[in-house]
Amino acid sequence: xxxxxxxxxxxxxxxxxxxxxxxxxxxxxxxxxxxxxxxxxxxxxxxxxxxxxxxxxxxxxxxxxxxxxxxxxxxxxxxxxxxxxxxxxxxxxxxxxxxxxxxxxxxxxxxxxxxxxxxxxxxxxxxxxxxxxxxxxxxxxxxxxxxxxxxxxxxxxxxxxxxxxxxxxxxxxxxxxxxxxxxxxxxxxxxxxx
Numbered sequence: 001x002x003x004x005x006x007x008x009x010x011x012x013x014x015x016x017x018x019x020x021x022x023x024x025x026x027x028x029x030x031x032x033x034x035x036x037x038x039x040x041x042x043x044x045x046x047x048x049x050x051x052x053x054x055x056x057x058x059x060x061x062x063x064x065x066x067x068x069x070x071x072x073x074x075x076x077x078x079x080x081x082x083x084x085x086x087x088x089x090x091x092x093x094x095x096x097x098x099x100x101x102x103x104x105x106x107x108x109x110x111x112x113x114x115x116x117x118x119x120x121x122x123x124x125x126x127x128x129x130x131x132x133x134x135x136x137x138x139x140x141x142x143x144x145x146x147x148x149x150x151x152x153x154x155x156x157x158x159x160x161x162x163x164x165x166x167x168x169x170x171x172x173x174x175x176x177x178x179x180x181x182x183x184x185x186x187x188x189x190x191x192x193x194x
Contacts, residue, residue: 013101016053016151017092019172023049026155026170029177043159043166050158051172052186053105053151054079057115058092060144061123073147074119078108079189081118082181086173091147105151106189116143154178156186 021029030036031046040046055078063070075086110118123141153172160166167186169178 011103014105014151016100017173018098019153021172030157044161047158052154052156055108056150056152058148062142064140076119
């Protein structure tokens with residue numbers, strides 16, 4: 001099973017979160033068991049898989065509620081800013097990060113100001129969902145320092161019959177099959193990489 005990157009893509013050395021899903025695990029998830037059988041019936045047989053790395057910036061975010069201050073480390077993707085946020089207990093480093101040489105690393109597409117704005121909006125939405133309208137005040141959210149620029153590893157499964165191709169995506173850190181946002185991001189990257 002061959003990787004997806006175009007032959008013209010240069011290999012790049014990146015720092016990525018350590019994957020919890022191996023290639024063999026991804027093959028089993030894509031093709032094995034009841035879900036794999038259902039996926040093959042819906043999408044066609046599994047043709048190949050490839051690793052893919054999505055850029056992630058980790059920021060220190062401070063939320064103020066009255067006299068109480070909370071600080072969180074949140075990661076947001078630098079391609080669309082729409083994938084699920086990553087939450088960290090500590091600054092990612094040490095054993096949690098690996099160095100990888102790959103041709104399948106998506107470039108950082110969003111300018112810093114847009115990334116910060118999208119992160120602010122997403123945190124406000126999370127607070128609103130947790131605490132309601134009065135839980136979010138102007139100035140209550142501060143996007144502070146960027147603490148890391150990393151990549152998140154994903155596994156992409158290519159399925160199909162004949163000339164038709166479809167994909168499924170696994171977050172290799174969180175060990176979960178992703179939905180349409182991740183699939184659209186991968187499709188877009190594949191089309192732009194042609």
